[in-house]
Amino acid sequence: MTPPRSHSDAGAGSNGRPSKRSKAGKNGSANGSSRFYGMPLPGVRTEDLSGSLIVVEGTDGSGRSTQISLLTEWLEGEGFAVETMGLRRSFLVGEDIDALLAENAVTRTTLALMYSTDFFDQLERRILPALRSGLIVLADRYIFTLIARAAVRGIGRDYLHGIYDIALRPDLTFWLNVRPEVAFDREFNKSQTISYWESGRDMSLSNDLFQSFIRYQSMIKREFEYLSKRHGFIELDGEANVSKVNGVLRKRIASQLGIRSTTYKPSHALAHLWR
């Protein structure tokens, strides 16, 4: 299957894959433009961004948040300052999205655009300043979850890539891949219930919650498989135990940041996560 092309890729290459080179040339800046997918955000000087952006993607139950807590502790132990971002954490619209989700009276394009507002508010007001100051930003999900969720609801992939064309390209993107059945078990064990949105109940897939969850998460997973190829994710087995996954993450991040030692043992406070 040929992946659909976005508008932004139209001039980039004949194979539909994003091309860093041609875009960097188009934007005129000598070194920094490849840090964005397309045009950089208005008013941003990419050469000022000395920090690193590391993204961890994966569905609920993939161990994402656990890994981010552990990585934060490890990096801080190595002397790196860390900033985090995630969904619905913007000051501008974070709470508004919570309210919209609770009411369930919102249509899909509006919701997708509220999420992108939330994303860009965090990016422009928190993440870019952090990167300018040389911090390591750990993103607990990024544009990819937003694209996947909207795409399975019928919003065009080209449209979505067009919106996030001005987003910052991560230095590393990890995808913690787990089977939907495993994610279901983990989520259910954690909260004794399954969230309305994580099971895609707005999509009328099945009246049976388990079936709905599995179908929805399988659709999301297919989007991620496509996104993974397009954006060069580092795919990890999210079903492996926490310490093993963490070891792989540390190794890749260490080589990206030039950290020599990757040995790490969680503090007492985080020891319960170490399974």
Added chain:
Amino acid sequence: MATVTPEISIAENPLPGRAAAAKRAYPGALVVVEGIDGSGKSTQLHLLKRWLEIGGYRIHFTEWNSSPLVKSATRRGKQRRLLTPTTFSMLHAADFADRCERQILPLLHGGYLVLADRYVYTAFARDAARGCSPHWLRNLYSFAPVPDITFYFRAPLDVAVNRIVAGRPKLKYYEAGMDLGISLDRAESFRIFQEKILNHYDQMVDTDHFVLMDGTVRVNKLQKLMRQLLVERVDLKQFAPKKK
């Protein structure tokens, strides 16, 4: 430059962002007024609406930025001056998407004549004046149906600006384009901002088939022309009251 004309998709499940083959997949019609502040567009649309209401036509009036959905976020962002050109633009797009999906599209499918005071071209002109990429903006709003007529009210910059400045004690921060840092003087900033917007509007006259309306013409004379043009372009019979 490649531009994506906003077009309505044909399927029952329209995919935003996908240009459709058929231009009109609904029995309704969409009439839009555009132009900078003080160009006279709202006055003229109000008069058009009055005329259609008296005639008993099936119409619906919609305004830019009127959805309660994102009002709290917009207010918070404006009060505390948190909005960047990108988030300003996105928030208005979210607001418009809500109106589009819950009002404009259902009404067009239900056979209404929809009158819109400002439409996506407001975002194209204003947000581009703020520094957003026109190409990015076109994509952002590509889910919007294409109007049947877009009346573009054009008045000379001084005329339009004086109408606004004279009638308003204080220009608001974003309204005056103060976030662009053009000038510390609000009136001066407003003028320069409006000029930039005007230039972006002018560039769309041909590409987006605007019907140019001279905002300096006397109100009732201009309204007569507007009604004539509407009758020529839209088959009003479809929206007329049904006889028993």
